[in-house]
Amino acid sequence: MHRRITAVLALGVLAGPAGCGLSARELAFVERDDVALSVPAVRAGADAVQGEAHDLAADTAAAIDGFVGDVVEETASVVAELSDHRETRRDGAFRFYGPFDDLHGREVAWLVKIDDHDDGATFEVWVGPRGADEAEVALAMHGRITADDDRRTGEITLAYDVIDRHPDLRPHGQRLAGAVTVAFERTIEVEARVELRFAEFVREDDDGATWSADDTFVHEREAAGGGALHAVFRIDDATTEAGVIGELGVSQVELDARWDASAAGRTRARAPRSANPESALSDGDLLLHECFDPAGGLTFRELNEPYALDRPAYGFGDAATCVFADTDLDAL
Numbered sequence: 001m002h003r004r005i006t007a008v009l010a011l012g013v014l015a016g017p018a019g020c021g022l023s024a025r026e027l028a029f030v031e032r033d034d035v036a037l038s039v040p041a042v043r044a045g046a047d048a049v050q051g052e053a054h055d056l057a058a059d060t061a062a063a064i065d066g067f068v069g070d071v072v073e074e075t076a077s078v079v080a081e082l083s084d085h086r087e088t089r090r091d092g093a094f095r096f097y098g099p100f101d102d103l104h105g106r107e108v109a110w111l112v113k114i115d116d117h118d119d120g121a122t123f124e125v126w127v128g129p130r131g132a133d134e135a136e137v138a139l140a141m142h143g144r145i146t147a148d149d150d151r152r153t154g155e156i157t158l159a160y161d162v163i164d165r166h167p168d169l170r171p172h173g174q175r176l177a178g179a180v181t182v183a184f185e186r187t188i189e190v191e192a193r194v195e196l197r198f199a200e201f202v203r204e205d206d207d208g209a210t211w212s213a214d215d216t217f218v219h220e221r222e223a224a225g226g227g228a229l230h231a232v233f234r235i236d237d238a239t240t241e242a243g244v245i246g247e248l249g250v251s252q253v254e255l256d257a258r259w260d261a262s263a264a265g266r267t268r269a270r271a272p273r274s275a276n277p278e279s280a281l282s283d284g285d286l287l288l289h290e291c292f293d294p295a296g297g298l299t300f301r302e303l304n305e306p307y308a309l310d311r312p313a314y315g316f317g318d319a320a321t322c323v324f325a326d327t328d329l330d331a332l
């Protein structure tokens with residue numbers, strides 16, 4: 001039988017606020033693997049041609065995996081730690097834990113609310129300044145999960161406006177605003193689909209560059225190792241990007257990528273002129289196709305006309321080397 005994928009939370013009988021004693025048990029909670037994103041990284045040698053759309057897709061997946069996955073992983077750890085205390089109180093089906101000051105010395109306090117049942121849980125995670133009481137914490141994450149021996153499904157919402165108030169909690173020091181709702185479905189065989197709904201989301205890096213999204217992203221992982229990504233986002237300064245995207249000052253881009261079990265695949269970047277009014281897309285929408293081998297080196301690259309006519313040396317290779325057709329990128 002497959003093992004049940006759950007976070008083990010020790011609900012002990014330590015001395016503490018009033019509440020009924022609970023024995024140690026399993027409680028389903030979100031895991032990092034539930035929301036993990038990745039695109040095959042470039043491993044090709046220095047002489048291989050690397051794709052700008054492929055790099056942008058891989059970088060985008062890695063960035064999201066950081067500011068979503070890191071927060072989920074941290075939250076799961078906090079829930080496990082707070083559950084070592086006796087519950088503070090109950091309100092209907094919800095058990096309350098906290099607010100308790102962070103156990104690692106960070107300048108925050110945590111409150112966790114959990115309603116668990118046989119096959120999952122509904123939960124809320126609140127955060128405030130160290131020493132805060134219940135009236136001083138704000139909702140940073142809430143969601144639900146259903147988990148059994150074979151499948152995990154759920155949905156969480158991360159409130160980055162709340163998280164960003166506490167510098168100790170900012171993933172990699174980034175400034176974040178807005179919200180992301182993540183719906184996921186994952187099997188024990190590691191097939192997964194993650195849907196991310198961004199709402200007025202903005203990420204600001206240390207150098208002041210911003211990346212924003214107000215759209216729905218989709219990421220799929222296949223049991224055999226293949227996968228796919230769809231993403232639409234804006235960057236404040238396209239000159240930070242290499243190649244044609246940077247040269248033309250593209251600020252909004254739509255990315256679609258698909259790869260097989262060997263990590264060979266295809267990436268497509270679209271840049272609508274209407275969404276890039278300050279760019280150099282004077283000849284209409286930009287469309288870039290790339291196909292890559294298992295090491296990430298390009299085997300085919302093509303720009304649409306008339307941009308291709310202005311860059312005769314940019315396109316190369318044979319479309320027959322592509323393991324996916326352009327239409328295969330429309331499946332998500």
